[in-house]
Amino acid sequence: MKEKLKQLRKRCLRLSYICQDGNLQSAFSCMEIIWCLYDGVMNWSPEQALDKNRDYFIVSKGQATLALYAVLIEKGMFSETDFDGMGSFQSRYCIQTDPTKFPEGGIENAAGSLGHGLPIAAGLAMAAKIKKRPSMVYVLAGDGEFCEGTMWEACLFAAGKKLDNLCVIIDDNHSVEAMIDMGDMRRKLESFGFDVFEAEGHQEEKLKEVFLNFAANGRPKAVIADTIRGYGSRTLTKEEIWFHKAPNAQELSMLCREVDEF
Numbered sequence: 001m002k003e004k005l006k007q008l009r010k011r012c013l014r015l016s017y018i019c020q021d022g023n024l025q026s027a028f029s030c031m032e033i034i035w036c037l038y039d040g041v042m043n044w045s046p047e048q049a050l051d052k053n054r055d056y057f058i059v060s061k062g063q064a065t066l067a068l069y070a071v072l073i074e075k076g077m078f079s080e081t082d083f084d085g086m087g088s089f090q091s092r093y094c095i096q097t098d099p100t101k102f103p104e105g106g107i108e109n110a111a112g113s114l115g116h117g118l119p120i121a122a123g124l125a126m127a128a129k130i131k132k133r134p135s136m137v138y139v140l141a142g143d144g145e146f147c148e149g150t151m152w153e154a155c156l157f158a159a160g161k162k163l164d165n166l167c168v169i170i171d172d173n174h175s176v177e178a179m180i181d182m183g184d185m186r187r188k189l190e191s192f193g194f195d196v197f198e199a200e201g202h203q204e205e206k207l208k209e210v211f212l213n214f215a216a217n218g219r220p221k222a223v224i225a226d227t228i229r230g231y232g233s234r235t236l237t238k239e240e241i242w243f244h245k246a247p248n249a250q251e252l253s254m255l256c257r258e259v260d261e262f
Contacts, residue, residue, distance in 0.1 A: 060117020
């Protein structure tokens with residue numbers, strides 16, 4: 001695992017420790033996806049954060065917000081010291097995204113209830129088409145999130161409106177398998193009118209190759225990224241209690257060491 005990605009994961013751990021909240025398994029599983037988008041795929045920078053022609057990233061699986069914060073700090077949108085009081089009543093930084101607290105941009109959508117990010121993204125993509133803007137809209141969703149009917153309604157809308165400027169990335173960390181058999185996700189999405197790609201979700205260069213070779217053919221895009229919950233830490237991949245748990249000081253030190261040794 002690249003040193004940069006190790007640094008991002010350790011930043012997630014520190015943020016979780018500060019706010020004493022977070023879903024670290026979910027944040028770790030999608031780290032390569034988010035970093036890849038912001039570091040070489042999206043037309044986005046802190047200076048463009050309010051540019052109407054920018055690309056958009058929507059975090060639909062809001063439990064992955066820690067990973068987004070870690071990447072935005074790395075790209076210079078925020079300072080690491082800004083997060084010293086994260087999770088407190090006085091802090092604007094919370095465990096789910098809230099764009100009303102960020103007039104300077106960087107956070108594009110409110111998160112918390114699952115199933116809303118893809119509909120928001122489809123609306124943004126439609127608006128870009130109407131206004132003839134070059135914006136691409138990327139949305140990160142969880143595999144379990146596709147149990148929500150709103151996700152499939154948004155898929156119908158996106159295909160019907162030929163939104164080839166929309167890409168939904170499914171962080172397929174196999175969490176839904178404990179609840180329901182979703183069947184062949186690729187065939188389902190293709191039947192809804194999507195171009196569907198499959199990629200190893202922890203291989204940054206392979207992800208980038210997929211994202212940079214989309215065709216403007218009137219079909220929305222879907223990338224099914226095969227990932228592992230907690231990837232980057234032996235403990236996080238093995239112990240289910242970390243589905244929603246923040247580390248204490250001793251655990252923080254142990255988990256950071258595991259990331260370094262991964």
